[in-house]
Amino acid sequence: MVDMTNASAIVTGGAGGFGGATARRLAKLGAKVVIADVADDRGQELAAELGNGSVYVRTDITDFDSIALAVKTATDLGPLRAAVITHGGPPPPDRGGRLIGKDGSRLSYAHFSHMVNIFLNSAFEVTAQVAEAMAKNDPVASNQRGVIINTASIAGFEGLPGQVPYAAAKGGIIGMTLTLARDLAPLGIRSVAIAPGTFLTLAYSRSMTDEEAQAKFGSTVPNPKRMGDPDEYATLAQQIVENDFLNGTTIRLDGAQRFQ
């Protein structure tokens, strides 16, 4: 078990749906959390709510120096023992959708590379910088130095039409999770990914009411027949932090949701 008392944690997208719920749970475990996000108001409000020495650090995950500042802030607060990587990012430059659209136009390389950059490349960079910092920790009694949790998606498994870039990015997270666990095993650092189904976070509530989102997406979940609650993601993240034997795997969290 990674004891988070007097330790620090970093949560990218920490002011968002999954990130905020996870920051709250990590703070309850005793961690000082670096809320790494670009949403200044939400980030500062959350840091004040946690009130345990947790801080908001404006962190743009596309800017490596900005990631380094967030990691340095965390290590200054205490040994960095948990990282939860769950950011979104700016919208792509042009249309998404199927590889060849109804009008015959193709999906652009710019769109594909933007999505992979946000959801995979930046997750790699955060993972690498965090692992480098964790490697310098003294191990806890169970010989563990830390745990890194990435966020995949069921889109990485399901082959949903119109989602080539997102599926490629999330498939990349799934693919690297076990390899990371093996690379980091000698250092006592674990790597686990969560593949959420459809959760009611800001990603949805920006464009529709909660009721509309539940009616549209909750109905596609077999049981329970609703969208996921971000705290259900955070509860699993907490269990991953606490359970040393969870390593090298991607855990679906989706109410049995399947699209085929």
Ligand SMILES: NC(=O)c1ccc[n+]([C@@H]2O[C@H](COP(=O)([O-])OP(=O)(O)OC[C@H]3O[C@@H](n4cnc5c(N)ncnc54)[C@H](O)[C@@H]3O)[C@@H](O)[C@H]2O)c1
């Ligand atoms: N909500 C879902 O149903 C769902 C399902 C599967 C996977 N996911 C994944 O979960 C992750 C988080 O999603 P969420 O639903 O919590 O979304 P969210 O919109 O609630 O939170 C995302 C956070 O990322 C922040 N962010 C945006 N650009 C950033 C940048 N450049 N640098 C740092 N932070 C930035 C936002 O400000 C926001 O606080 C994403 O990787 C998403 O693909 C979500």
